[in-house]
Amino acid sequence: MKQVTFIHAADLHLDSPMTGLKHIPEKIAKRLRESTFRSLNKIVNAAIQYNVDFLIVAGDLYDGEDRSLRAQSIFRKEMKRLADKGIPVYAVHGNHDHLNGTWVQIEMPKDFHTFSTEVEVKQIQVKSGAKVNIYGFSYPVRHVTEKKIDDYKREDSADYHIGILHGHDGGSSEHGKYAPFLLTDLISKNFDYWALGHIHKRSILNQEPPIIYSGNIQGRNRKETGEKGCYLVTLGDTGATYEFMNTADIIWDSVIIDGSEAITVEEILTLCYSEIEKHRVDGRGSIISLRLVNIQLEEIDIVNHNLYSEILDLLQEGEDDEESFVWITDIVIDDQIQTSREELRKKAGFYGDLFQTIDQYDEIHQTLSPLYEHNQARKFLEGLSKLEEEELLQKAETTLLRLLSAP
Ligand SMILES: [Mn+2]
Incomplete structure (x- = not known):
């Protein structure tokens, strides 16, 4: 009967520079630079179209801790569209847009709520009359190593309880800097929905109650593949329903x-x-x-x-x-040559030596130094990632094998 409908988005990474793609035409590069804004625009369109009770943004609104003025002003424009329709926004800041950065602060519409650096609860009464408690916190600095989840305490003053958490599922050391939690921690809080942020690949960690990483709203490089967007969620007497919507441009x-x-x-x-x-x-x-x-x-x-x-x-x-x-x-x-290292090894011992040399090759920096240390070239070159180094070696192998097999 008393239901609540909202959109859960996270990791907007507005104004992400989208680097790492070489030789891309200017028109497509420009479209890429605008893509995070276009995705946000579609999320706001959806919020208005479905007349949701509120929008949740689970951290990393901005890509950089300096929050470019442009990113902020476009964001404010979108938030204003929601405010004009009477749709409030509940947002936390994450490790990318933590509160210790320096930026020119511009004022957001009045129905835009951010959470402070300690876990707090904000209550809203929605159109159906349902009272909803929304819990969350913002990153004071880039790294939050404490298990903030211990500070989320259900206050029994509402019909529904929603947790916003920008953090990492599990306790691995690499991600221990990002408000780590265990799934069992979240389930034990007895909330109706967990709106998670930080991990860019969307995933549903738990069905009932839903505990969901909505993922980022726009892929930023070739590792962030597939559709990206947000979840449209309804909580009611009979439980929760949720639906993913692609908004990526x-x-x-x-x-x-x-x-x-x-x-x-x-x-x-x-x-x-x-x-x-x-x-x-x-x-x-x-x-x-x-x-x-x-x-x-x-x-x-x-x-x-x-x-x-x-x-x-x-x-x-x-x-x-x-x-x-x-x-x-x-x-x-x-091609066939490349996929049959074993065959080639049988053909001649030389191939075995070649593959071993390639597999153990550790002089890639030395080999590339005439280029990377060149007076002019170095101004324009970014270093190679591990992946790019591997690809380079792979291509070198393919080229060598082709040349060796040419008649
Ligand atoms: Mn992020």
Whole structure:
């Protein structure tokens, strides 16, 4: 009877710089830079459309502790749209936008509530007449090592109890800095819903009561794949219902194409194009890393004609002009040569030595130093991540094997 409806979002990371993508057309780069704002805009649209009782934001509203003025003013504009419809907002600050940063403070609409650095409870009476207690705290500094969960105490003055917690599930040392908790801690509080933030991959830790990481609202790099958004939640006499809504403006993904049926370059292209169309969604952009496996082409074609970089050029052509673009960032080839190290080892002892050298190679920095220490080049180069180093070695192996097998 007395129900309450709200949206749970977290990890907005507004104005995230979206670095790490090279050679991307300006139009798509610009769209990426705007994507966190567009996702927030859709969340606010949904809150208004469903006429929810309030919006919860479980931390990391801003990407940086300096909270750019632009991020703040766009955020305020969105919060104002909610205030105009009489929809309040309950937010905590997380490790990214902790309260020890320095920023120019701009005033938020009056129905925008943030939690202080100690766990506190705020009560709201919603349209149905239900009273809801909302509990939470904001990060005073970047790292919160205490188990803040011990400070959440249910106050029996309301019909529903909702906990907001920006923190890490489990006690692993790496994440011990982020208000660690155990699932059993949360369940024992006897709340009706836990709105979690901090982990960017959305996951439902518990069904009844729902304990949910809504994940971030927009993927920021190729590791943050798939749909991103928020949860629309209703609590009622018969329990809770919740539904995920995608609001991300750009989806990151990686796709594997099996080329074993393709004999010609034409056929490979056809496969790629049909995969691209499968990923095209109206009004949304996609950034995809393509992996081709079981390619049967003659190796000579590939080595001599720089084939895959030409294919990539073709696949990218015109995409930056599309509203619903599918941008292929790179093509990785897993051809037969690469997948059969064992076969090659049997063929000649030399291959065994080669693979061992590659596997144990630890001079990558030394090898790249003429480039990275170059007077001019170093100004423009960022260091390589571990993943990029591994990819570089993998590509080197593929190239070597191709050249060795060329007639
Ligand atoms: Mn975050």
